[in-house]
Amino acid sequence: MLTRRFILAATGAALMAGSLAAGVHAQDKPPVRIGAILPLSGAGAFDGQLAAEGMEAMAALINDKGGILGGRKIELVKYDDKGTPEEGVSAAKRAIEQDNVDVLVGGWFSAVALSLKEETRDKIITVMTSSQHPKVTEEGHKYLFRLNATSTMNSQTYSKFICDKMGLKSVAFITINDDYGRLEAQNYEKLLGECGIKTLGNEYYNRNDTDFTTALTKLRALKPDAIYVSAINTSQGATIYRQIRQTGYKGTIIASAGNMNPKLVELSGPALEGVYSASLYAPDSDNPTLKAWVAKYKSMFKNEPAFIGSLGAQAVELLAGAIDEAGDPRAYDKIAAALKGHPWDTLLGTMKFDEKGQALQNTYLVQVVDGKITSVKN
Template sequence: MPGSLLPRAPSRVRRTLVAAALAAAGLGVSALAQAQEAIKIGLVTALSGQSALAGEAITRGMQVAIDEINAKGGLLGGRKLELVRRDDEGNPAKGVVAARELIYREKVAVIFGGLDTPVSMAIVPLVNQEKVPFMGPWAAGTGITKNGANPNFAFRVSAVDEIVDIGMLAYAQKTFKTARPGLILVNNPWGESNERGLKAAMAAKNVTAAGVEKYEANDVDMVPQLTRLKAAGADTLFLVGNVGPSAQVVKSLDRMGWKVPVVSHWGPAGGRFSELAGPNAKDVHFVQTYSFFGKQGPVGERVIKAMTAKYPNVKGPADITPAVGVANAYDAMHLTALAIAAAGSTQGDAVRQGFYRIDRHEGLIKTYVKPFSATNHDAVGSDDYVWAQFIDNRIVPVGLTAN
């Protein structure tokens, strides 16, 4: 027949073929969309109040690392990382609300905890329940990572109280010939964690404390507690507290006219300590994990360059403060990215196990070699601490100048 064609398929068959083609195209679009979908990383920290400077330091450390990772193509076939922040205001209840929002609404792959041990301790049961990895770049409470859960989803790149406490005693004995220290501690879970750690450290060295005194986080006069420690013969003070109360301890010492060495956890580094404490802020020696002063390695030089390029108020090392927030968060973000890459997905338990598969990473604080295992969720150890003080409103290693 002229112009003969193959018989047309029945309309039902045509509809089936069209539907199959559309479905295949839809799957392609869906896969492409998934490949392009950002991997959200949550951060719960103090972004307001006296510790806001430290919350911003954590943010900047994470963001510089995220920028580096994204510039290299992101993760999991080209997915970019996106930082989503929430302010906990240093309040555990608000921290839990923020964490819930990040988990359930924002669908974050990992939550970074911020500054305060009580806030992190409140969030950890939630992340273990929901199987969302938690990374701590600041809060040092021992129980954050040693929380008894199995499996345990809490990891940390930061100081750990029980290790810091050993370091505080060793530093005090070496630097100030301490024989009878007095403890002045915030009355919360962080203070309790350090009381246990300091007592264990002293017992191991046959050192007897002159006394243990507590204060509330909003106290403005510590003279009564300090007077008791002085009367008991304290020759050094071990201080544990965040910016505001630590400054009040220094001001109370000024009112008493008591000149006594103060060896502190890193709470004073978290904000406007030198401004609030006055000229004697320089007499407080506190622990850090990193300093941008002095000779830097390749990673340190790269971070300083990135910070000065990204943030107009950063002109040099003195403006990268508190350094510990930037450094811990920067390394923690890179290690978290390695865990996600090792997992091959953002599924919580896979990422948890991905942390155990990290082999080696050239970080800012140190070169990490198998930093995490099923029995160790803390990547920073006792050999990674430095001691610092405020000189001209700048945090510098003890013995260096701020110039």
């Protein structure tokens, strides 16, 4: 009996030691570090928060399943680009040269993305997210990828719906005064004009403006059937929508593609009811990965999941898959080849990258109905 007890005790001790050793070994594996360059302060701070939360929820989902590369966890290293190109470039330099991150996610605003891509050119895998300016990928580099549709791609899809379904004869624009805003106004004026919708005017605003009453009063005086709002951040967008209605305008409001989120609906109040937009994110989708991400997000954060957060999540999801496939977070040629090599099933559906690193994925028409963002069924 003593011998048997000794054998059992020795076996148990050996098993425990082996288990502890395995645990220590797993803990010794370094994390895969994703640098997240986001607007965490300034006019786009709320959007940056949503983006960061989306990334964190997806990283948690992946880490809960054991991580990647046989047990390495994903670690997010966040940087504040303040919504400006200069800060974005500075953040990229710190991430690459000082903090030694493995890959980067950034480019929430086009102006930042256009500068950021030059700093990261051929140095590190970089996933741009919500930026829409075509030059981000047209003039990109071999390690650069972009998730959102370009403004040209969005305008082609969205303008068809506006032409076919909204019954408009005229439109006026309020547009952010940068390269993205000017290009968007140019695209829509051309495309809507081709189907007989006349552009009556366009008022530009600046990134830090808070009062749009004068510009909107001018647009209202033109008596357009619709006002198209090109807004790139939540706080400004909500102010514009409220002030449109405060001027007494009672016509149709059209929201630019990719900017609809629950906080915008909350802050805009009744002014956003019935307003259309276009988005890669359909909140009422039955995609199981999307449902799992939404559940994880709601367990971690108070905000409602939003388009901007879903792009952050998709960036983490794609990078995790491609790094796992490449076998090394620094094997950039292999990671780039993996991302371009086949379609990917993601929380936003099946997508693929073209040869320039531009994502090709489904765009949904959405509308605010009873204070909720819903998909418009054909």
